[in-house]
Amino acid sequence: MSEKIYIGVAWPYADGPLHLGHIAGAYLPPDIFARYHRTKGDEVLMVSGSDQHGTPITIKAEQEGKKPGEIAAEYHQQFLDSWRRLGISFDLFTSTGTANHTEVSQDIFLTLYNKGYIYKSVMLQPLCPRCRRFLPDRYVEGICPYCGSPGARGDQCDDCGKPLSPVELIQPRCRLCGTAPEFKDSEHFFLKLSAFRDRLLDWVKQQTHWRQNVLNFTVRYLEDGLKDRAITRDIDWGIPVPLPGFDGKCLYVWFEAVIGYLSAAKEWARSTGDRERWRSFWQGEVKGYYFVGKDNIPFHTIIWPAMLMGYGDLNLPYDVPANEFLTIEGRRLSTSRNWAVWLPDYLSRFDPDPLRYLLSINMPETGDTDFSWREFVRRNNDELVATYGNLVHRVLSFVYRNFDGCVPEPDELDGRSLALLAKAGETLSTMDGLLYRCHFKEAMRSAMSLAQETNRYLEEKSPWKVIKRDRPAAATALYVAISVISCLRTALYPFLPFSSIRLHEFLGFKGSIEDLGWQLKSPPPGQRLPEPRPLFSKLDDGVVGEESGRLGQAHSTGG
Structure with missing residues (x-):
């Protein structure tokens, strides 16, 4: 009997090209999974899109003398080209820049707000006196208060996996200029995650089919207790808060990006001529899989499920098969130091x-x-x-x-x-x-x-x-x-x-x-065969030195 399989794939940030860490972590696995299920005869919907909002894109636009929308559009097109050449078979790859995504995101915000799961409060937000701008969480770096890692970001520590806020960091500094930020009061909206802790823990403990690392991390996270998280920021590049009196504030990227899983399904449904078709992948007998890297686990096993619980009448994830990290030549991947293998570069010289x-x-x-x-x-x-x-x-x-x-x-x-x-x-x-x-x-x-x-x-x-x-x-x-x-x-x-x-x-x-189909199907005796050609080409050993030599060298990340 065929199944319905919904596949949500992490949304790449549209401020730079894809590298092999992205592919191994979040983009090749769902394509393998989708092709397998399609061959089995299952009904599959695989969606993702470019994450086009937030301060990093506005900063890159300033650096290049362009508008944020131009930067986002440039990398969106590069992503589409990379998927085609690598064979990543999305049913829809859209972006957070569509009117549809704005509509769906604001609907979820207002629904949660009207149900009391979103509330207003004042928070301390980092302001860099030298850059003269409010800094997004990931643009504040410092020492993790939990594990002591010196390279923790204001949104998360990659070493221990703990979500953070900039004000928690020890010796915080601006990632752009190294200046210690000042913390200013600013009124924002918060998601009442604490209200979902017990429901989430009961639900997660039933997910015995999850990978052990994903399950253990999530249970440990929940047992430590959930803090309410701010879901808006002082920025004008993004989705506006849909309430009067909050000009200059937009939905925080992490909040609206996960909503893309739902908005993309709705956009896909419209493209088929049946606006309600998305429901068959979000309600009833359907399994939803979310493919992400391990740094995105809490957003998909805790925060997004909490948002779905609060919104109501939509399926929770069935599985979140998050992958660990890919290192390059024994060293941690670093885009700033160009210690990475960029997918467009690879595809310009080698077969997929x-x-x-x-x-x-x-x-x-x-x-x-x-x-x-x-x-x-x-x-x-x-x-x-x-x-x-x-x-x-x-x-x-x-x-x-x-x-x-x-x-x-x-x-x-x-x-x-x-x-x-x-x-x-x-x-x-x-x-x-x-x-x-x-x-x-x-x-x-x-x-x-x-x-x-x-x-x-x-x-x-x-x-x-x-x-x-x-x-x-x-x-x-x-x-x-x-x-x-x-x-x-x-x-x-x-x-x-x-x-x-x-x-x-x-x-x-x-x-x-x-x-x-997924079966042993032999060609019958007498079936005509065209003249064959080799499926693969042998590579010269010189490739090793030549390609290794590119690592760490100056690299243009343009389209």
Whole structure:
């Protein structure tokens, strides 16, 4: 029976290009998940968009002599291009700059306000006397009062995960100029998170299917108690507070950005011609998954669920499969020091599937993992090219040359052949269970294990030699190998869509892979095969030094 699957993906901030940390943490996993569910025949809606509001964008606009909307539009277009080239298959990638998002965000604000879950209060807000501006929380840095980390931000400490406010930091300083900020009274609106603590804790403890790190973090956070959080800021670039007398104040970015999950579904529904269609992904029998990096866990397991509880009549998240961090060459990723691999740069020189492969087999699901150019080249050459790509190319090339470009007719299958076909079916079944539970790394390993076993089978059967004395035996071995390759095409499609679609065509199939379903679908004997080409290209070892040398160098982050 098919399911309805809603996939909300973290909204990238539109003030700079995407890097591999973003992709490994929040953008590749949901695409794998969406492609898998679509192939199973489930109804999927995957949405996200550019987070276009807030002070960082206004600061970047000032630095570049542009308007904030120009900066946001520039990176939004760059994001769209990156998704297309990397194969991230959103049903809708929108932005927080739409009239629809403003409407939905203000509706949620007013509903929570009228229900008493939002209230006015005076707070101390940091003002930089040198920059002469109120600073957003993340533009104040200092020492974490909980763990002593010297690099904590005014919204959160990345080392201990605790949410913070600027006034809590020890020795706070302006991130832009290093000056100690002054704290001024300012009237703002607060979300009464404290009112939801017990309901949230009861709900979270029932989510035993969550990843252990996500569950433990959330429970610990809730047991420590919830503080009410300010949801407005003194800024004119954003969504205005929808009440009279609050000119110059906008909804705080973290509050309105998560509302994008709902506003995007409503925008998508309008685009289909059925304005109410969003409800089928937000009410009733539907599972909602939110893919984010670990620094966004509390916003998706506590704050957004609290907002939904207060608003009413909308489903809470089913799962938040947050990933840990990706380091680069053994060091923590740093965009300010250009210790990063930028996605547009990567895509300008390399194919997408090798990157998707490495980030899948090395995904930071339960702990931080590292990206190195040496490992990238090794896995491309030894695994994608030598193990999987060579298997496909030598089988299809040999069949094309020796069987008139058609799938050969098999003879009776022996025990070894039947066992391999059974393993192919078992691999699809195993991967089904793993992908359903968001275990992407393990699922990829299962597929590659099947490719390795098929190579061993061909070494044993050696059809390239046997064909001279026993053509039916060679035909049988090749038919079995083609059947397993067809299985791998389906199994690897969520991970490696570009090469899988090409393989789909090399196997003589029409239509899409998703149309054939998550099943072992072998091309029938006699099916015509086009002349094959290699799925992957071997990389020169010189790539390691060349690409590693780019790290830390001056980099233009423009579009």
